[in-house]
Amino acid sequence: MALDRNPGPNDLSAFWMPFTANRQFKKAPRMFVGASGMYYKTADGRDVLDGTAGLWCCNAGHCRPKITEAIQKQAAELDYAPAFQMGHPKAFELASALRDMAPEGMDHVFFTNSGSEAVETALKIAIAYHRARGEGARTRLIGRERGYHGVNFGGISVGGIVNNRKMFGTLLAGVDHLPHTHLPDQNAFTRGQPEHGAYLADDLERIVALHGAETIAAVIVEPMAGSTGVLMPPKGYLEKLRAICTKHGILLIFDEVITGFGRLGSAFAADHFGVQPDMMTVAKGLTNGVIPMGAVLAAGAIHDAFMQGPEHVIELFHGYTYSGNPIASAAGIATLQTYREEGLFENAAALAPYWEDALHSLKGLPHVIDIRNMGLIGAVELEPIAGEPTKRAFTAFLNAYEKGLLIRTTGDIIAMSPPLMIDKAQIDEVFGKLSAVLKSLA
DSSP states (O other): OOTTSOOOOOOSOSOOOTTSOHHHHHHSOOOEEEEEBTEEEETTSOEEEESSHHHHTOTTOBSOHHHHHHHHHHHHHOOOOOOSSOOOHHHHHHHHHHHHHSOTTEEEEEEESSHHHHHHHHHHHHHHHHHHTTOTTOOEEEEETTOOOOSSHHHHHHOOOHHHHTTSOSOOSSEEEEOOOOOHHHHTTOSSSOSSOGGGGGHHHHHHHHHOGGGEEEEEEOSSBOTTTOBOOOTTHHHHHHHHHHHHTOEEEEEOTTTTTTTTSSSSHHHHHTOOOSEEEEOGGGTTTSSOOEEEEEEHHHHHHHOOSOTTSOSOOOOOTTTTOHHHHHHHHHHHHHHHHHTHHHHHHHHHHHHHHHHHTTTTSTTEEEEEEETTEEEEEEOOBTTBTTHHHHHHHHHHHHTTEEOEEETTEEEEOOOTTOOHHHHHHHHHHHHHHHHHOO
16 A cells, blocks of 8 residues: 555544444544543543543553653653663663562562563463473463453463453463452442451462462462452452462462552552562553553562573573663653652552542442442442343443543443542542432433
């Protein structure tokens, strides 16, 4: 096709949109054309309060000056540098900043381009680590029902959301799943961590007995499951998982793509819960969603197991063309600086009780069957329409957009996770609009 060909009309047909009802959208498009702070601007000139930090990623809000300036400066100075056998200073600077922010012992950072790639990387590192130590039989991976770990084959194999898996044939072999932690009969309308369910971690002992600990490389879980509908870890659950993994020499991977960078009021969920994993996957808030970037944070012992043999030999045959991309690295550095200078993690922690009270004020509204919260995350679970699952929540999503509020839905669950710069007046705006939406549902 000639490059000088006159472009055709923009009829929206060329873009096959991800995780979208494409036909419905293209009949009535919802277009954002600008953003600032806590708000998006629509194509028809309306302000929409961002109740979801984009897709759980714009933790510092939108179009923040320090991040914008860092990207502009870096693009003019060094646009791209290869990460294979070469380097540039910003990647090392960002890795050091992440190490300093991370829980003690997370000493090394491997850069990727997304949360999905970070998960694939962590799973590969886990298997290769055991092989490097002479335990090559440890290849089995353990995920969890209703878990979300991105959309690549490794991620959907250890993940447990049915619709993300069922269309794609045979997945990775040697994968098992723990039960999910959602116990609505015992834990409905819980504020923070539920009281019941720590025993669910004991199922890992059953899996160990079934396959043998010597075959299991790693367990991967979201400390708090986000995309499946905001499922909280019961009190004592993560501690039990850590203890069982340690007992059997199994690596514990926390998928912190959503929970990382202040979402729960601490830098990471590992800090919030006081549980130390062996690796953590991060993305989203790492660059405030501005430039694609992810990372795996690994304990020193994992990294050091590879640093053997002749120094001129590549230790890990894995990586991406854009690992540690200069512009993404600059964005990441500026994002971490913005969090620190504006006290955004502290703001999230301080406002969490106000957020919790506002969220739970929705109890008793039509079709609300559960409410869950932690930090600046909240979920409202709706009673499904008989024979039409997901329709009630999707209707709420559309109505909220018309009222100037962006929410997320998964199944019949409404999820919210606003930028950490939110204030009390904006929290009132979120739940005032959401209350009106819920009252209008059939």
